[in-house]
Amino acid sequence: MVFSSHLFIFYFLPIALTLYYVTPHRFRPLLLTLLSYLFYGWANPAFVLLMLFSTGVDYFMGLRIASGQRMAESDRATGQRMQRRALAISIVTNLALLGFFKYANFGIDSYNDLLSVLGWADARWDMALRITLPLGISFYTFQSMSYTIDVYQGVARPVRNIVTFACYVSMFPQLVAGPIVRFREVADQLEQRSHTLEKFARGTAFFSLGLAKKVLIANPCGHIADTCFDAGSVTTMDAWYGLAGYSFQIYFDFSAYSDMAIGLGLMLGFVFPKNFDSPYHAASITEFWRRWHISLSQFLRDYLYIALGGNRRGAARTYANLALVMLIGGLWHGASWNFVIWGGIHGAMLALERLQGKANVYRHLPHGLRVLLTFAIVSLAWVFFRATTLPDAWTYLSALFGIDGDGASAGLLRGILYQPYYLGAILLAAGITWGAPQTWDFTRELSWPKALWCSLMLVLAIAALVTQSYNPFIYFIF
Amino acid sequence: MDREQNHREAQAEAEVGQTAVRPVVAAFMVLFFVLVVLTPLLWDSAHHVAGNSAFHVLDEARHLPPRSTEISRTLWEAGLLQGTAQLNTRMRRRMESFESRLQSTSSLRIHLVTPVNRFFSGLLGASNADVYPGRTGWLFYGPALRHVTGPPFLRAHQRFEGGRAMDSVAAILGFQRQLAERDIILVLLPLPGKVSIYPEQLSTTFDGKIAVQNVANAEFLRQVRDAGVLVCDVVPTLMDAKERTITYLRRDSHWSPLGMERCAEVLAAFIGEHVSLPPDNQRSYRRGEGREVAYRGDLATMLYPEANAEGEMDETVFTHPIFDSEGGTWAPHEESAVLLLGDSFTNIYSQADLGWGTGAGLAEQLSFYLQRPVDRIAQNDHGAFASRQILSDTMHRGRDRLANTRVLVYEFAARELSWGDWKGDLPMQLGSTIQAPAALEDAITVSGRILKRSLPPVPGSVPYKDCIVSILIESIERGSEPSKSFLIYAWGMRDHQWTDVTSWQVGERVRLDLQRWSLVNETLGSINRVPLDDGVMNAEPWWLTTEATRVETPLSATATLPKTTSVPDDIGLIDLVQQLEAAKQQVLRGQDGWLFFTPELRSMSVGPFWGEAAPQVSRARNKDHADPRVAILDFNRQLKGAGIELILMPVPPKAGIYAEKVGGARITEELRASMESDGALGTFLAQLAVAGITVIDLQAAFEAQADAGAEPFYCRTDTHWSPRACSMAADSVAERIRTLPWYDALPKNTYETRESELVLHGDLAALIDGETREEIISLKQVGVAENGTFTPLLSARQSPVLLIGDSHNLVFHGGGDMHATAAGLPDLLAHALGFPVDLVAVRGSGATTPRITLARRRDKLAGKKVVVWCFAAREFTESTTGWRVIPVIP
Known part of the structure; x- marks a missing residue:
């Protein structure tokens, strides 16, 4: 189910909220879990079984680790062995699920491509069935896995009630596209949280502004990007226009989802952490990753970068770790070489910036120029993120630099794209990105004008929504 | 890490958990939000209750999960793994269909788009x-x-x-x-x-x-x-x-x-x-x-x-x-x-x-x-x-x-x-003739289970307004007769609206009235069809006659009827109808080659059919819609409010006008009695007239001109009236319209007419096995003649006269199964008035469906002065869709 769908906004949400508030407190986790499974199973009922399996394994492994901790007090070696085994089972299970469902197709395709290149086409592995990627698996496996790791590291308490744990893993506001909320961040809230009119009102403000971001900005920017990226030939100017469209689309799309998730959380009494902090304000790639998809960056840092040794094993190892983490981060987004290259670019930039240290090239530039340069690098890297195939990415990059493109049909794009609606959307996106306050700041104090503005945005977004066809969030596919 | 984590939590709590907002502002925001997200649910429910929408989310949501019998049967037949996969696939399709219908039928969408x-x-x-x-x-x-x-x-x-x-x-x-x-x-x-x-x-x-x-x-x-x-x-x-x-x-x-x-x-x-x-x-x-x-x-x-400005x-x-x-x-x-x-x-x-x-x-x-x-x-x-x-x-x-x-x-x-999907090399080899499951029948009724079905596109996403979908059903085994598969085509989308067929689910049991696709292929074959996603299209297809026609038109009736003998003199009408229905016999063979339609006879046998009697005698599936009087008076009220006159013109039953052709002394007497002015039909029409509705009494007109030797008012072998009756009805309506003050100011045309003869094999005759009787009838076609070319008139949306109803408005006008073109009621009425009329007529029941079509126009009948509602009088009792109140001019 998609937040910006008719079904969710007008049926699921009002029914869910009504049920939630008429249900006694002690049954609310169970209700939320059931609603979340319905929300998740709407895409494919069979995926529910997968999430149940993942949840079950991590729940029991969490208990096992806790038992190991107790045992370690009397028999340290056995207790630690039990803990390590339980943690390994949890990690291996989750990564195996992720690996199979997300990377099996990619692995087989890459294997076959390699054999073709080597001239051993007869040895190709022809698999008739393609594996369907379960929605949000990258998010909930990470989230679920973080629980056992945190319990193992002793920074989270094991949960005894399986309903509470299932509610944490499956909670529909942030289930399919984050933010990746770690168990310790919401453990207390799962047990007890406040429900106030102010909280609910702010939730509606978050949700309304998020929906407006998605429908009124991200979708038209996406139209510009789709038209340019899917075109047979595109002029240099249109290629840059399309790239700007995509840069704003992905930011507003993901930011909108996060706002709506946080808003829904507030309506249900939860407070989720920030996932964006004006990433296009960043003056370097290092800063960009402190501001973009914060929950993923921190997950990768805490559970991968630090586990690999972080910056404690010398400069060379630090650079290698940075590059490796970003490569894996790229691959986390999608199973294709495009994402690996995208991650590689970011990893290389992070390593380069660290290598330069205080001699960093950015330091000599005015702040505005640094921001612009960072935006340009990030945007160019988005080409690999957006293009369907690697050759498509190279073709688009060629068009960006005037090497290719500009066929007869390219002229038609101007008639489609240089309309007030699309130009307005791009300008509005740029204006909001660099000139408007974040949703968090905007909604901190809700006055009458702000309340009316949020209400107007909600109505406008819904009006625009009814004329649009299916418009899923980009991060739904990751 | 832990310190930072605590910091993030604290920061989030500080930033989101604490909000400076006055209670009245917060209350406004919450109320406004709740109101907005609840509006479509309430709006659609209100529409559904008012009878203006067939789809309702709560009704249909109940059908999403598989029933226990479906689960056990699927698992039994396909095994645990495959059965589970099949159930999952079905569920997904149901949910996709449900969500598409939810969106496409949403009042919010319809009004805002x-x-x-x-x-x-x-x-x-x-x-x-x-x-x-x-x-x-x-x-x-x-x-x-x-x-x-x-x-x-x-x-x-x-x-x-x-x-x-x-x-x-x-x-x-x-x-x-x-x-x-x-x-x-x-x-x-x-x-x-x-x-x-x-x-x-x-x-x-x-x-x-x-x-x-x-x-x-x-x-x-x-x-x-x-x-x-x-x-x-x-x-x-x-x-x-x-x-x-x-x-x-x-x-x-x-x-x-x-x-x-x-x-x-x-x-x-x-x-x-x-x-x-x-x-x-x-x-x-x-x-x-x-x-x-x-x-x-x-x-x-x-x-x-929804752009409704005329001709905009x-x-x-x-x-x-x-x-x-x-x-x-x-x-x-x-x-x-x-x-x-x-x-x-x-x-x-x-x-x-x-x-x-x-x-x-x-x-x-x-x-x-x-x-x-x-x-x-x-x-x-x-x-x-x-x-x-x-x-x-x-x-x-x-x-x-x-x-x-x-x-x-x-x-x-x-x-x-x-x-496009180029499908590779489609074979063009000539196969041996495949016998249809019922080799000699043109129309059959099948009970079975839906195995597969296709869905139409979402309305508005394609440049066409109608679409036919494919359904594969497996008939239920009866005795020694094994189950068979039937490929069925049916309307999936009409006039940019999904039909009720789209709510059918795989695994559901249905009873369908079908006719051979080849009979309608000429008229429907060119309309966009969504095939099933495999190669079962090689089966001989059937066409699903509309739900409303299941009982009401003989094409859908059970075929292969016995050749009846003459009706005994001592049998009464009620007994005769019971016998015919028990034998599933839709056609009664009368005297001198006349054929009569069983539902029409039943309609004449039930007595009063309005008010408290309605639920007892009506065929309406929903007894809330059994009373025709409520719907007719409501429609008249709506029209009056918009300054439009309603002219009601029910077509009298053939068996009433030609009672002696039915046979059987007692029955003839009863039929004639039912047609007296104090009979049920006469009483009802008189009550409507008293209520201020203009009623054209065709029975009186027919009786006044019932000169022997002239062409009859009905086709002998068909459910419909004859061209002569059409002409008389047109004259009666035109006579009334000419008295209205606005009529003289309208520009008039003179249309050409040409006489011709038609050899007609009626729809009732088509139902009788081995019946080959034909009748020859005279037609007067109306059109425009230019340079030797005769062009029929088209329905005119901008006309002040709107003709609505059932197939009595289409016969001799619509071509194909309606026998001829340019010689039906709309044509003859245009000729009599001097301008073309607007036509909304259906092959099924004329009771409710035409008014739903009018409501969907959403033009509040702008520019109309007169609505002529013409339908078979048997509709008062036999319409299975009933007489729903439809807000045509809300």
Whole structure:
């Protein structure tokens, strides 16, 4: 189910909220879990079984680790062995699920491509069935896995009630596209949280502004990007226009989802952490990753970068770790070489910036120029993120630099794209990105004008929504 | 890490958990939000309760999860793993269908889409996924545009994409090879989209001198020509013609009549140049004078579906219908040496449902330029495979559609090269004749379980308003009779609305009234059909007669009736009806070759049928809708409020007017008694008249002119009235309308009439096994005569007189199963009034459905002065849909 769908906004949400508030407190986790499974199973009922399996394994492994901790007090070696085994089972299970469902197709395709290149086409592995990627698996496996790791590291308490744990893993506001909320961040809230009119009102403000971001900005920017990226030939100017469209689309799309998730959380009494902090304000790639998809960056840092040794094993190892983490981060987004290259670019930039240290090239530039340069690098890297195939990415990059493109049909794009609606959307996106306050700041104090503005945005977004066809969030596919 | 974690939590709590907002502002925000998200649910529920919407979310949501019997049966039959997978797939499909229906039938969407698109598309230039606004009001079809701007469609690595076979060249060459084996020459006619010929209407970059096509187009033409396929490339023709005339419709996805006619001329010359056809001097064709047609294009309808200002989006064109040497309208000839396969470009001026008139399409024009007959297989949309698939299926069933073909013209929209499913090599081998499960029956009733079904597209996402879906059911075993599979076609979308069929679920048990598809293929075969996703299309298909006609029209009744003997003198009407119904006998054979319809006899047997008696005697499935009086008075109230007069004209039962032909002394007496003024029908109509409704009493008119020897008021072998009764009804209505004050001020036309005779094999006779009786009736056709061409009148949406009701308004008017054209009630009424009338009539029940259609127009009957409601009197009791109150003028 998609937040910006008719079904969710007008049926699921009002029914869910009504049920939630008429249900006694002690049954609310169970209700939320059931609603979340319905929300998740709407895409494919069979995926529910997968999430149940993942949840079950991590729940029991969490208990096992806790038992190991107790045992370690009397028999340290056995207790630690039990803990390590339980943690390994949890990690291996989750990564195996992720690996199979997300990377099996990619692995087989890459294997076959390699054999073709080597001239051993007869040895190709022809698999008739393609594996369907379960929605949000990258998010909930990470989230679920973080629980056992945190319990193992002793920074989270094991949960005894399986309903509470299932509610944490499956909670529909942030289930399919984050933010990746770690168990310790919401453990207390799962047990007890406040429900106030102010909280609910702010939730509606978050949700309304998020929906407006998605429908009124991200979708038209996406139209510009789709038209340019899917075109047979595109002029240099249109290629840059399309790239700007995509840069704003992905930011507003993901930011909108996060706002709506946080808003829904507030309506249900939860407070989720920030996932964006004006990433296009960043003056370097290092800063960009402190501001973009914060929950993923921190997950990768805490559970991968630090586990690999972080910056404690010398400069060379630090650079290698940075590059490796970003490569894996790229691959986390999608199973294709495009994402690996995208991650590689970011990893290389992070390593380069660290290598330069205080001699960093950015330091000599005015702040505005640094921001612009960072935006340009990030945007160019988005080409690999957006293009369907690697050759498509190279073709688009060629068009960006005037090497290719500009066929007869390219002229038609101007008639489609240089309309007030699309130009307005791009300008509005740029204006909001660099000139408007974040949703968090905007909604901190809700006055009458702000309340009316949020209400107007909600109505406008819904009006625009009814004329649009299916418009899923980009991060739904990751 | 832990410290930082705590910091993040604290920060989040501080930033989001604490909000400075006054309670009144917070309360406003919450209330406003809740109100907005609840509005559609409440609105749709209110519409449903008011009877204006068949879909209701709570009703349908109950059918989403599989029932326990379905689960156990599936797991038993397919095993645990496969059974679970099957159940999961079914659930997914149900949920997709549910969500699509939810969105497409949403009142919010229906009411908002037009004004919102006016703002975003009309003012700001936004495109939705399927329609792109151009300059000066031009609209462009998204898939056609994206075909031109998209990547080369011959990319080798995309042989299959999204389950579609993309290799158009392989499919075409395979087709050519199979045709060549029978010495048939293939001529390819790929038709460019509007944007290829008129790019300057989208982008100022172009000066209109060059055509723009997909970058692979030249390579595609080279590959197929090198393989020996003849290609008639009409792009130069259309570019040349646009210097002198508009070759595409501005707000439709198709070409203009003149563009099409020019291409037909070039195509005919191309065939003449490349193919040697055997001489055919049997027939000749001539072109009629230009016929003005004003209609709103399909793209305008997609973008502004609720634009209701009269003629606001209309575009006027002149079509040139083609007639044979005897003045008859053009018809395809299967024995022709030329076969045209096509899509909606072929049908646009041939198929009435498309709105641009009939008799003037591509096949007709090609016939004219070749001066020889042409055969045609065309289905709207899916030009990459649909017409080839129909040909393949026809051949497989043992009908050699290629027996006389020497040249086959394959027309398809060029966009199919990018987006079409070319299906590879569809076999064209002649199969042995497949016997239909009920070999001799034209109409059957089947009880069974739905195995598969297809869904129509979401309304507004496609440029057509009607769509047929496919359903596969398995009949239930009875005794020694094994179960059989039936492929059924049914309406999935009508006038941009999904039908109730889309709510049917796989696994559900249904009882369906079907008729052989071949009987309706001529009229329905060209309408877009969504096939099932596998190869079961080779089965002999059946057509699902509408739910309302299940009982009400004899075509759907159980076939193979015993040849009845005469009715005994001592049997009463109620007993007779009970016996007929117990024997599932829909037709009673009366005296002197007269046939009577059992539901009509039942209707006359029940006595009072309104008020408290209604639920007891009505066939309405929902007894809340049993009372006709409530619905009629409500409709009259609505019309009166808008200054419109309602004229009610129920057609008296045949068995009442010709009671002596039924046979049986007692029954004759009872039937006559029921037709007395104090009988149920007479009393009811008198009460309506007292309530202020104008009622035209046709019974009195018939009795006044019941001179022996003259033509009867009803067809002997049909459920409908005769042309004579039609004429009398038209005169009665016209007489009333002429007294109204506005009538004299209206401009009048004089229409031509011509007399003809018709050999009629009635629908009642068709139900009796072995019945071959025919009757000859005289017709008076009404139309416009120009240069020796007789053109029937078209329904006029802007007319002040609106005629609504059941098939009594269509008989002798609608052609096909309605027997004739230009000689029905609408035609005769237009002749009597001097201007054409607006017509909303259905083949099923005239009780509720026509008013739903009127409500969907959403024009509040603007411009109407009189509504004439004409339907069979038996509808008062026999309508299974009942008499719902419909807010036509809310």
